[in-house]
Amino acid sequence: MIARSAGVVRLPAKFLMVLAANPCPCGRHTLLGDGCECPSSVIRRYQARLSGPLLDRVDLKVEVEAVTRSELAGYGTRGESTRTVADRVRAARERAAARLSGTGWRTNSEVPGHTLRTRWPAAPGALDAAELDLERGFLTARGLDRVLRVAWTVADLAGHDRPSAQDVALALQLRTGISRGVPMVIEPIGVPG
Numbered sequence: 001m002i003a004r005s006a007g008v009v010r011l012p013a014k015f016l017m018v019l020a021a022n023p024c025p026c027g028r029h030t031l032l033g034d035g036c037e038c039p040s041s042v043i044r045r046y047q048a049r050l051s052g053p054l055l056d057r058v059d060l061k062v063e064v065e066a067v068t069r070s071e072l073a074g075y076g077t078r079g080e081s082t083r084t085v086a087d088r089v090r091a092a093r094e095r096a097a098a099r100l101s102g103t104g105w106r107t108n109s110e111v112p113g114h115t116l117r118t119r120w121p122a123a124p125g126a127l128d129a130a131e132l133d134l135e136r137g138f139l140t141a142r143g144l145d146r147v148l149r150v151a152w153t154v155a156d157l158a159g160h161d162r163p164s165a166q167d168v169a170l171a172l173q174l175r176t177g178i179s180r181g182v183p184m185v186i187e188p189i190g191v192p193g
């Protein structure tokens, strides 16, 4: 709903927002710091151009490494096929839809935070680390709800009945972009290899 002096306009707004940004003005800054000579004050100012309230609405932050020459040439493409990944996503979405059947919602993203917390809580103690982050001010209340929502999707992908501490840790890691020592891979239950 956009309200301006000329009137109020209501627009359909169900969308998925994907943002991409360089880490610094030269674009070569990594956590290891190689190849970039931007002063740290310049990097901080550059990254501060994305406002906190905007970033608070981003659930998944992933640092993407530069493509190597051999990858560009097509060597070593041992990643999964789109079909394999699509099958896994479909199974996870069906799991969520089955859990939410009769509610009018089909995906974890649609469930309001309060309902999610009270009706579909994580495993006992699984949210401890996230709640500690909230107390320390590293996470907002909105952020905590969003972490739980992503943790449910992680659990659905892994085939867990509800989010474990590990699932929540992965959701926190994806939200903050800061490693919690959890591998960025979800191993589905009962799938060999």
Ligand SMILES: [Zn+2]
Pocket (backbone or CB within 6 Å): 024, 025, 026, 027, 028, 029, 036, 037, 038
């Ligand atoms: Zn740089």
